Amino acid sequence: MMLQKMSQKKIFLVLLVICTISFLLTMEAFHLRCPTLHSLKPKHTNIVFLKTHKTASSTMQNILFRFAERNNLTMALPKLNCGHQFCYPQFFSSHFVHPHTLPPNMISSHMRFNKTALQCLMPNDTIYITILREPASMFESLFTYYSRHSGSFRRVPNSSLEAFLANPLHYYHPEEADSVYAHNTLTFDLGGNKDRSATDVTYAQTFAAEVEKVFSLVMISEYFDESLVLLRHLLSWDLDDIVYIKLNVRTESSKKSLSPGLPGKIRAWNSIDAYLYDYFNASLWVKLSALGLDCVAKEVYLLRQAQERLTKSCFGGQMPVPRSASEIKNKDLRPWQPSEKVGIIGYDLPLNISNAIKELCLKSIMPEVTYTQKLLQSQLLRHRRSLQNRTPQMSNIPQQTKRTTLPRHSQVHRNQPPPSNAQGPASTTKSKFTPNQGGGITK
Numbered sequence: 001m002m003l004q005k006m007s008q009k010k011i012f013l014v015l016l017v018i019c020t021i022s023f024l025l026t027m028e029a030f031h032l033r034c035p036t037l038h039s040l041k042p043k044h045t046n047i048v049f050l051k052t053h054k055t056a057s058s059t060m061q062n063i064l065f066r067f068a069e070r071n072n073l074t075m076a077l078p079k080l081n082c083g084h085q086f087c088y089p090q091f092f093s094s095h096f097v098h099p100h101t102l103p104p105n106m107i108s109s110h111m112r113f114n115k116t117a118l119q120c121l122m123p124n125d126t127i128y129i130t131i132l133r134e135p136a137s138m139f140e141s142l143f144t145y146y147s148r149h150s151g152s153f154r155r156v157p158n159s160s161l162e163a164f165l166a167n168p169l170h171y172y173h174p175e176e177a178d179s180v181y182a183h184n185t186l187t188f189d190l191g192g193n194k195d196r197s198a199t200d201v202t203y204a205q206t207f208a209a210e211v212e213k214v215f216s217l218v219m220i221s222e223y224f225d226e227s228l229v230l231l232r233h234l235l236s237w238d239l240d241d242i243v244y245i246k247l248n249v250r251t252e253s254s255k256k257s258l259s260p261g262l263p264g265k266i267r268a269w270n271s272i273d274a275y276l277y278d279y280f281n282a283s284l285w286v287k288l289s290a291l292g293l294d295c296v297a298k299e300v301y302l303l304r305q306a307q308e309r310l311t312k313s314c315f316g317g318q319m320p321v322p323r324s325a326s327e328i329k330n331k332d333l334r335p336w337q338p339s340e341k342v343g344i345i346g347y348d349l350p351l352n353i354s355n356a357i358k359e360l361c362l363k364s365i366m367p368e369v370t371y372t373q374k375l376l377q378s379q380l381l382r383h384r385r386s387l388q389n390r391t392p393q394m395s396n397i398p399q400q401t402k403r404t405t406l407p408r409h410s411q412v413h414r415n416q417p418p419p420s421n422a423q424g425p426a427s428t429t430k431s432k433f434t435p436n437q438g439g440g441i442t443k
């Protein structure tokens with residue numbers, strides 16, 4: 001009896017010590033001098049996000065789609081015969097944009113970058129953002145994902161990456177449209193020349209400098225959360241605005257680890273991409289250092305906490321079980337499958353999820369193609385309503401003018417009440433996902 005009491009006391013003391021230490025550590029983390037989590041400046045809303053292939057860009061696009069919906073912004077979307085991309089791999093043209101999604105605040109669907117065309121289309125205070133991924137893991141991902149879609153990869157015996165890299169020019173036919181997935185894909189998406197000789201280092205240098213002039217932030221997939229922190233500061237967004245659930249991830253079984261010599265060969269084959277990556281990874285870290293690595297680490301920590309809370313709220317207190325497309329009951333939530341050999345993971349929502357949070361959860365895990373369609377539908381509806389509202393006063397104004405009279409908010413002002421429409425859950429549940437609201441981080 002005595003003995004039992006003693007050990008209970010000991011356990012209690014040990015717990016007390018652990019709690020105190022972790023409390024102190026947490027307190028210390030919040031007392032660094034860091035920028036506030038809630039900027040007082042209005043949020044910036046005019047954005048071009050150049051979506052690159054296999055770089056976690058779908059997750060970034062999902063963040064932008066949700067932000068646009070929540071704030072009634074206009075997202076330029078592809079017209080129907082372009083699919084869910086802007087007639088990729090053609091150079092972007094404003095003719096590829098659905099006319100009822102004009103004038104836009106944001107644009108984020110796949111395209112081949114054309115600076116002139118975008119500058120004509122977008123407001124003059126638009127911020128340009130893109131994302132790059134480490135070339136070796138990116139190429140492995142492209143090779144697997146497009147193994148059936150790109151002739152360059154289809155011709156390779158046994159779908160062997162080793163075989164391709166042993167003699168790329170044997171399989172790669174630059175004149176084929178689908179060759180874009182097989183050589184310097186990032187450079188191509190950015191509007192550059194994917195087939196420029198690897199010995200032409202000046203080209204890579206000049207191109208990187210051009211990209212740097214246009215894009216205020218080049219995110220890096222390997223440091224996605226850190227990149228998001230920079231994004232949040234650049235745009236004066238809140239932590240809530242960048243919370244996400246990871247999308248479009250392959251099943252473990254369809255990932256291959258690279259044998260020792262391969263990364264070098266991949267970099268040599270994609271030398272312009274490799275140059276861009278090293279260049280912009282270096283500048284990312286310069287920016288992170290300028291913000292203060294401690295502050296960045298702290299924000300990343302808070303972001304991951306908010307993310308875990310969101311994920312748990314959506315999936316009944318647990319982390320979600322990733323499912324293959326065929327197992328997902330809600331067909332809106334089934335991700336696109338590039339081939340029968342590549343399992344893209346998706347999520348199903350539990351049936352008993354509360355209505356207050358359902359919309360936010362659904363949108364956070366909705367695959368790109370479905371979300372693009374839904375966003376287009378809601379913008380078409382809004383467009384039609386705005387026409388109906390305007391018809392009485394404006395019946396003598398030419399069609400062309402009426403089409404572009406949707407309000408364009410260049411900024412979201414913080415003193416406005418939150419939207420009271422279908423995006424309600426995002427605002428009513430807001431405080432649940434932000435630790436330390438009220439800027440606890442500033443002290």
Ligand SMILES: *[C@@H]1O[C@H](CO)[C@@H](O)[C@H](O)[C@H]1NC(C)=O
Binds near residue numbers: 091092094114115116
């Ligand atoms: C880019 O867009 C501009 C303006 O629309 C156009 O004149 C130009 O030809 C385009 N560039 C390419 C390479 O297609």
Ligand SMILES: *[C@@H]1O[C@H](CO)[C@@H](O)[C@H](O)[C@H]1NC(C)=O
Binds near residue numbers: 124125
């Ligand atoms: C941007 O456009 C607005 C109106 O659309 C105009 O008032 C402003 O002067 C322009 N700014 C620049 C830098 O061109």
Ligand SMILES: *[C@@H]1O[C@H](CO)[C@@H](O)[C@H](O)[C@H]1NC(C)=O
Binds near residue numbers: 157158160
């Ligand atoms: C393809 O794979 C099979 C079985 O792994 C092997 O026997 C064959 O030699 C491979 N063919 C080539 C061209 O690599």
Ligand SMILES: *[C@@H]1O[C@H](CO)[C@@H](O)[C@H](O)[C@H]1NC(C)=O
Binds near residue numbers: 134222281282285
């Ligand atoms: C990115 O740059 C940082 C800082 O220079 C470096 O430590 C890191 O290894 C680089 N990451 C990759 C994947 O190259």
Ligand SMILES: *[C@@H]1O[C@H](CO)[C@@H](O)[C@H](O)[C@H]1NC(C)=O
Binds near residue numbers: 350353354
């Ligand atoms: C939903 O059901 C699961 C198991 O069936 C349960 O663990 C979870 O707590 C339930 N969630 C709600 C919000 O009722």
Ligand SMILES: *[C@@H]1O[C@H](CO)[C@@H](O)[C@H](O)[C@H]1NC(C)=O
Binds near residue numbers: 072382417420421
């Ligand atoms: C969003 O748009 C709808 C429909 O035009 C409007 O009723 C609502 O007030 C708008 N909300 C905000 C925050 O602008």
